[in-house]
Amino acid sequence: MDMDIAMAATKVILTTERIIDNAQIRRAPDRTRIPFFTADAVVEAPFGCAPHECYGTYEPFFDHMDSYAKQLSADPEKGAADYLKTHFYDTETFGGTTSRNSVQPQCWTRVDADGVFMMTDPSAYTASELLAVMSARLLSDGQIVFAGVGIPLLAATLAQRLHAPSLTILFEGGVIGPFVVPGVLPPSTNEQRCTRNANMVLPNTDVMLLLQRGYIDVGFMGGAQIDRYGNLNSSFIGDPESPKIRLPGTGGGNDISSLTNMIVAMKHEKRRFVPKVDFVTSPGFLTGGASRADAGLVTGGMFRVVTDLALMGFGSENRQVKVLALHQGVSREQVLDNTGFDLAFDDELTETKPPSEEELAVVRELDPEQLYTV
Template sequence: MTNTTATQSPQGSQAGKRDFTDAEILTVMSSRVLDDGKVVFAGVGIPLLAATLAQILRCPGLTILFEGGVVGPFVEPGKLPPSTNEQRCTKRANMVISSTEVLLLLQRGHVDIGFMGGAQIDKYGNLNSSFLGDDPRNPKVRLPGTGGGNDIASLTNMIVAMRHESRRFVEEVDFITSPGFLKGGTSRYDSGLRAGGMFRVITNLGVFGFDEKTRAMKVLALHDGVTLEEVQDNTGFDLLYDKNELGVTAAPTERELQALRELDPDRRYIA
């Protein structure tokens, strides 16, 4: 994967200042960290939009994989699938396989990148999409659950795209649906998860990675006009950062925004 903080944009003039939504900057910045020739396990919504945008603009050899078994789905502009089991995506796809075969691809190391969101993320990149509250038998909020999230996070390098709010960025998630670096340090490796791990977290405020030693979340770059104080105020734990290496992301270009808006003309995901 591109070891970038998205500080540089592809060729093309930049859009006017904040002439884009939070969802659009999430999508564009996520697309920039994807590489040609890789296989990405993408969910619907922003992950699929970002992967498709990368295919259109920079990465024609990027292969998208759906949990439902579609390899290389054809994403028709204006007809975005509502789920990863949507059969319209089989039209002109590279291949259609069973869900069991999808898991085998993961287990055999044929999938490079996992790409999804979550309701909560903690300082070590653990994701929660199961429930909110202390008691799983009586949760405050019941969430969609794991699906293939645990397998994806256990076996691939992960990109997470989500809005940056203190209620989402918490010291410790209520439940680990999809493992990040668990308790930090070598705890992921020691638990038996020898492959993958969290690579990048993309939010409407900036781009984040994880410290090589402690595995705690670290600010890599801020979006234009965003301050460290603003990011910290919207985070429920102390963030690491290096002022000497802190970057500023290049705003989405007009070309990126135009291509993205053509993919989602009804603004179902980028509003």
């Protein structure tokens, strides 16, 4: 019931006997019932259940209950006033607020804090490392990010390490606030390494409910094909009756892209940037203009597309993708040659800053085996 109440309420105030360290929460993520970002305030109230019991902490105060009953039976109005004055208005107040954010710096286990990673050559990096760094820069502290594995997880974790310590990652498999260990990255959002020492583990349906309630700030994924309106295909290539290639499918992709703002990270190739996707797995701005809202998708939409050549956004009116910035050493012609449709460039086109030594060092510390960045 607690989760249902939290989801239905406009404002949520939680009371607790004791506020504990985040590390204790992470030892048993399956026991967490309400994600922190649904709560507006937390009040620490020792003996807050009294005179009733708090299971595992204290028993009912039966003498107190009997005294209360006698006060009210003798003179209900005066008895109630005296009781409130004695036990509420004239007593010391225990209060405070807190939030269980995701991964604080002290939670990290570094593989080699002073080793080879900090001697990284910032002029040499892979396309995947570039995608991770440029994507991480788009994420802000305090955001709730629905991320897939691969570049999305790497980028979100990189952001946590460098500039967004209170950013929280959600996985489709039900994990909130995963404890990502450098060098031990999960190959799937449903893998056991995702749940170990997480803040919370929910059923998949409850994670999707968080999307529907508007708690998620950013959805982050990739795709095999994307068109000029940001529609993504991760289902199949070719004719639906006899596809040439069958891809992993939607998973939670359709829910994510339908309900929140999207960042897409992918390689920039003409076979990926196509005039029309073979199948709309995850909707972008559909056919442009107001078509997304007209279809009933009144929230969210494509925010940014990050490639190994450029950073792209979408026009506010036509909702078509346009280039906002080029990566260092990339020309307009190079971008156009690798795009299967006409592509506009922003009037104030800029150049992105290349990955720094620190950014690359953290990426390589997180993924030393190049599970995501090969």
